[in-house]
Structures are given as structure tokens and as C-alpha cells.
Amino acid sequence: MYKSPANNNELDHLISLLSKIPGLGPRSARRAALQLIKKKDSLMRPLSSALASVAENVHPCAICSNLDVENPCHICDSTKRDRSIICAIEDVSDLWALERSGSFRGLYHVIGGTLSALDGVSPSDLNINSLMDRAGDPNLKEVIIATNATVDGQTTAHYITEQLKDFDIIVSRLAHGVPIGGELDYLDDGTLTTALNSRRPF
């Protein structure tokens, strides 16, 4: 029999909601609830308002599906970005990772996941049609497909490449190889084989 920890509807409800946040299980949700109550004014109330405000104001960009308070998002709307190149990524977190690296100055397109026969995700469930619409833009020169290097990610990349082949644009993908700072001894065979096959002159 499940026993509610607090025997107290409001607290139990909070704990059950907290335990649905990815990264928090039932035990850490209980710890989190107690910590939040100890920090009512510095954390609990601000978090409550921040959640309400983000729920109200943050929406996917109509062009690239990035999350922002503005629509189009600040990247699609920026005059400083290179509009001739689009990087297609699986999720907004991948967009953030690329922005943190500071190495890409083009536009993005958030696919919203990967194709998956197992989970029943078909191309119509993803933002692929909207990418095709953008591919028709005469200013566009290149689409970088930066899906994850997983089986589903690569399947999705192949599908998108296939769809883009009728457009007069370059379709590229990220390089695979040894991570910077990585030691060969710790790398898996697949990465090592790819790094060897894709070797480049010094």
C-alpha cells in the first residue's frame, strides 16, 4: 500500500508534481519540497511566479520552433545572423548547446524529435514540412543536419537529406571523430573506425 508521506493533501500534491520533473524521483521530490518550504521567499514563491510567467509568455517560434517570448524568436528576427544557412537540430536543448559554443551564426530549425517506428513517430509528427518550406527560399545555400549520432537521429538525418535532394542547396552533416580532449583508449570502436576512415591530411 502506498502511504502518502505528509498525510497532507497540499504537500502530497506538490510532491507528486515535483516527482514528475525529469531528474527527480519520489525521494528527491520529498527532499526538494522540504528545501523549498525552508526557502519560501528566496526560492519557492519566485519559482511559482517564474513557472506561471514562462507558461504564459514562452512559445515556439512560428519559423524555427525555438522557444522564446518573441515570435519570430530573437534568432530568426536578428539582422546579425547569416540567413543563407540553416542548422536542423532535434530539440531546443541542442540549439542551446550550439549557441553556447558560439561557433554558428546562421539560423536554426528545431525538428522536435526523431523518426521512430517503435514509438510511432512519423514525419508528419515532426517539423519537417516547415523545413521544406524554408528550403525553397532562394537566399538559402546550405542546410546542416545536426541530429544526434544515435540510430534514430541518423535515420531522421537520412530521411531529411532524401527530402532535400530536389532543392538546389548543399546538405551537410556534423563531422564524426575523436572528441577534443578524448583519449583513444576510452573511445568506442564505432567512433574510432569513423575517425580513422575520415582522416585528413595534417
Add this chain to the structure above:
Amino acid sequence: MYKSPANNNELDHLISLLSKIPGLGPRSARRAALQLIKKKDSLMRPLSSALASVAENVHPCAICSNLDVENPCHICDSTKRDRSIICAIEDVSDLWALERSGSFRGLYHVIGGTLSALDGVSPSDLNINSLMDRAGDPNLKEVIIATNATVDGQTTAHYITEQLKDFDIIVSRLAHGVPIGGELDYLDDGTLTTALNSRRPF
């Protein structure tokens, strides 16, 4: 240089608050924020209201410092609990653990932490004086000191025992020994020694 992931004040603010929840670091806070936005109606808005409502309505019980919407809490207020025995625990999470076990029907007293010279926690920072007040109740027969089996927990237990020795009550503590389901081979030496020294006839 720290780069804000979302480049978007509201989302960045939410992520920085989420990363202060124990159990969530910066990366899992970002993942949590994205999941919450995907589940706006089923999780994000309910969580926002639950946080606000608990912040408003849940307070420490004036008698035992348990957290409840009522004051005194539902345990102190219950007619079904044994009022002759008080179990003193470090934190509300310990109270919840004992309540889940269903094996204790007395009252509680939440100490609110442990004495610690290192962290500068003195007896006046804890709910020890209020325990002494309750110890004067003529109906009280026993206080179980159930602080954690850590150095600080045991120091606190000794201090409380010392303070309670002038009262005409039994002061007891939890048994130490082999956990139920535990294998001897995996136990630390301290527990094994204690279990051996506290052996009981079959």
C-alpha cells in the same frame, strides 16, 4: 564566460531557479524546463499553483514543528495517538519515514537539524528548548531519540539525553544492527561490531 542557454530572460530565470532545487544541476534544470514547457497544462501550471498554495498554507506546527496546513498539526491534534511517548527526529523527512513504516503511534518532535561546531549550530538554533517544555508534561513517559546514526546526529542525541536526565521519563534510542534484508558481507565494520555487541538470545 558563462553563456545563458536560452538568451531569453524569462526562461533563463526559470532555469536558474530550477537549478537551485536539490537534485537538479544546471544541465538537468535545462532539461526540466523544456519538459515543463512541453507539459504546460498537465504539469507546469499545476506546479506553479501548488508551489504558491503550499508556500501560503503550509507552516510548522507550533508544538512539534511538523509541516501541515493545520496548526497544531494533524498528529499533535489526533485523539488516536499515544500522548505518553514522543519521538524526536532531525527533520520532517524522518517523521515521514517513520509514518510510512506505520510502526509508531506516539507524537513527534522535529529537532530541525543537528548540533555542529563546524557549521556553528548551537542548541538555541534547534527546537531543543521546546522539547524540554514538552518533557515537563506529567502524561509523558518516554522520549525516543531517533536522530541519524551520524557523528552529528549522535552528538545531538547525547546532548538531548543529558538535558532530559532531570525529568522522570525514560529516554531511549533506536537499535543499531544489521538492516533487514542486509547481507553481512556488505556491511561496514562499525555496524557489524555494534550488531555483535548488541546480540540478543533467540
